[in-house]
């Protein structure tokens with residue numbers, strides 16, 4: 001699974017496919033390749049969704065444009081999957097779209113975020129994902145971090161606190177941008193060691209929340 005391209009624009013040509021897109025809204029466009037190698041046939045989508053759901057607790061509230069179903073946290077069952085399974089690699093691309101939507105809406109506190117996943121005919125494993133966003137850096141981070149998480153979960157790695165804290169920090173920095181230059185203030189807010197905070201800021205850089213140059217004027 002890899003990102004071929006990431007760009008931003010209004011993409012009016014795509015509005016027709018999801019009536020929930022706000023007119024003239026800024027969107028990210030992610031071109032994604034999913035290498036199938038026969039593995040996706042073995043993926044238990046429901047199990048994968050449950051794992052991801054722990055880190056993205058509002059996924060079950062999503063309204064999916066293909067199914068219009070809601071998921072329920074308490075009585076989780078296949079019929080409650082808010083994301084409709086269509087099979088193969090498309091499910092992974094579609095799940096990634098919903099993960100990106102969830103992160104964008106959580107970090108930048110947008111009330112509604114709409115998106116769509118479009119598959120190519122050639123090659124069959126390529127997709128265009130469109131997701132509404134306001135801030136390019138939040139959108140960029142949401143794409144790279146969601147893709148990283150999806151790969152982690154597919155390779156059977158467990159959810160770690162670090163994953164959760166990266167999301168918490170991204171949200172905190174979004175609300176308090178200038179504090180990125182004062183790790184000690186972030187440390188005291190979260191109760192983290194200063195070195196731990198610096199490592200998590202490095203994580204945000206790794207997942208392109210910041211372009212490195214944006215941080216260069218700092219003395220820290």
Ligand SMILES: [Zn+2]
Nearest residue numbers: 064065066083
């Ligand atoms: Zn959907």
